[in-house]
Amino acid sequence: MxxxxxxxxxxxxxxxxxxxxxxxxxxxxxxxxxxxxxxxxxxxxxxxxxxxxxxxxxxxxxxxxxxxxxxxxxxxxxxxxxxxxxxxxQEEAIERLRNERSEITDEVASMRADLISMRKVIEVENDLQMAGFAARRYLGIDSDALLERLKDNRTRQKEVGKSILDKCQYLNFTYNDSIPQGRAFAKRTVTSWLRGFNAECDAAISTLKHSNDSTVLNKIDKAFNFYEKKAEQQSFPWSSALSGLKEEEAFLVHEHHVEKQREKEEQAEIRREMREEERALREAEEAQRNAEREAEKYEELLRKAKEEAYSETEEAEHLSKIAELERRLAEAEENRERAISRAQMTRSGHVYVISNVGSFGQDVFKVGMSRRLDPMERVKELGDASVPFPFDVHAMIFTEDAPGFEKEIHRQIWEHRVNRVNDRREFFQLSMPELEEATAQAAKNLGVTAEIRWTRYALAEQYRQSVSERFAA
Structure with a gap:
């Protein structure tokens, strides 16, 4: 352009x-x-x-x-x-504020719901406290595993109690011509029954020992039947699960007492064995001193006898006397060597097999061990005032490893033990031939070469005489 x-x-x-x-x-x-x-x-x-x-x-x-x-x-x-x-x-700011308000509103609603839920939990917990389901301390129980099992048991008890109380809210029971008042009355009544049942059971369980579990279980059963009958009469809710859970709780506590008793008896047995070893050592040392004195005595007598033989004419008589003294001296030397060996080997001793027909019946034997020079002292101690009749001895076996031999025999006949809870109770129920075979096998396994002599027949004199006099009367 x-x-x-x-x-x-x-x-x-x-x-x-x-x-x-x-x-x-x-x-x-x-x-x-x-x-x-x-x-x-x-x-x-x-x-x-x-x-x-x-x-x-x-x-x-x-x-x-x-x-x-x-x-x-x-x-x-x-x-x-x-x-x-x-x-x-500004519109964006307003939108953000609206979103924040919505979030806060939701949070407040959630907190209100949580508050209502917490109030309900507290209310239920108070109801259970009133019904006797409070947390319980078990004095003397220090096993975390056992306490956890008891805690779980008490939790399940509370769940059963809650279920029973909840059912009261759905009853068609009237009080003053009012169903709500009737339900409230039923809840108060059942709460008092639960409180009574729990109190009786807790009191019974608190008396548990290792030996009275049957008595405690009877008390639990009696208390449950009493309150169950009341519930049936008024058609109020109740549950047999309460009885089972209380019995389980009693069993757990009893298990603890049995374990404590077993530990107590083990400690007592260890102390007894220590006393036994100490006594056996003293006896061995005393036997060694006696054997040395005996050997010295025969050495002196032999020396004098030889001197007299040279000075007198009755040579044959003195030679015979010298031979006898030499024999006794040899025995004394042998006893001294045995005593020295015994003092040095504290594991040597006797394994004994005994029975008590009058106290325990036929085919029940105790297999034990003693390191004493005279093991019959131990057998007599076992037959003291704790049993009505003395024990009969079926075998007394000396071995250089008495604890090991005893343990091996126990292993052979373990399935026949009478007490399946306390392993320290050394009583076994089996026939005499079975026991002889097991002992022979144990000796073979350990290389025990000592001759084992058995007395199969139990005299049980006092028992048999008592039976005769009882029938004669």
């Missing part, structure tokens, strides 16, 4: 704007001027001459007005954009 064309286009636009302005259409003039805004600068450049300026002064004024209006419009648009951005930001 050449200069003439540009000037013509600009002039046309200016004339159009001027004409519109003259008619009073300022807005249209502005629009026309705006349309020609791209050519405004060209117009300004072309109209440089003063004559031209004067001729088109009105048009130039309109152009200036258009420029100012455009600037104002840009300012308004900027403020509008800023206001719009601020408005959007």
């Amino acid at each position: 050449n200069r003439t064309s540009v000037i013509g286009l600009a002039a046309s636009a200016v004339l159009a704007a001027a004409g519109l302005a003259a008619e009073g259409n300022a807005s249209k003039a502005l629009l026309a001027a705006g349309t020609a805004s791209g050519a405004g600068s060209a117009v300004a450049a072309l109209l440089t001459e003063s004559k031209t300026r004067k001729r088109f002064a009105g048009v130039l004024d309109i152009e200036d007005e258009i420029s100012r209006s455009s600037k104002n419009l840009k300012s308004v648009e900027d403020r509008l954009a800023k206001a719009t951005g601020s408005f959007n930001s």
Whole structure:
């Protein structure tokens, strides 16, 4: 496009704007001027001459007005954009606050629900406390595993108690012609029964020992039957699970007492064995001293006898006396060596097999061990006032490893033990031939070469005489 064309286009636009302005259409003039805004600068450049300026002064004024209006419009648009951005930001802030309010509302609702739930738990716990299901301490029980089992048992008891009390809320029982009052009355009544039952059972269990479990179980059964009958008479809820759980609790506590008793007896047995070893050692040392004195005595007698033999004529008689003294001296030396060996080997001793028909019946034997020089002293101790009749001895076997031989015999006949709870009770129920075979096998396993002599028949004199006198009377 050449200069003439540009000037013509600009002039046309200016004339159009001027004409519109003259008619009073300022807005249209502005629009026309705006349309020609791209050519405004060209117009300004072309109209440089003063004559031209004067001729088109009105048009130039309109152009200036258009420029100012455009600037104002840009300012308004900027403020509008800023206001719009601020408005959007405020809307976003409002939306965030609404979301926060919703979250807080949900949290408050959740906390209220938790509070209601906690109040209900506390209410139930109070009901169970009133019914005698409070946490219980078991004095003397220090086993964590056992305490955990007891805690689990008490938890299950509380669940049964809660179930019973919950059922009271659904009874069609009326009190003062009111079902709600009837249900409240039923709950109070059942609560008192549960409290009474728990109190009686807890009192019985607190008296448990290792030997009175049957008595305690009878008390639990009696208490349960008493309250169960009351519940049946009024058609109030009750549960047989209460009895089973209380018996389980009693069993767990009894198990603890049995274990404690077993430990107590083991300690007593260890102390007895220590006393036995100490006594056996003293006896061996005393036997050694006696054997040494005996040997010294026969050495002196033999020396004197030999001196007399040289001085007297009755040579044959003195030679016989010397031979007898030499024999006795050899025995004394042998006894001394045995006593020295016995004192040095504290594991040597006797394994005994005894029975007590009058106290324990037929085919019940005790297999034990003693390190004493006279093992019959131990057998007599066992037959003291704790049993009505003395023991009969079926075998007395000396061995250099009495504890080991005793243990091996026990292993051979372990399945025949009478007491399946306390392993320290060395009584076994089996026939005499079975016991002989097991003992022979134990001796073979350990290489015990001592001759084992058996007395199969139990005299049981006092027992048999007592039976005879009883029938004679």
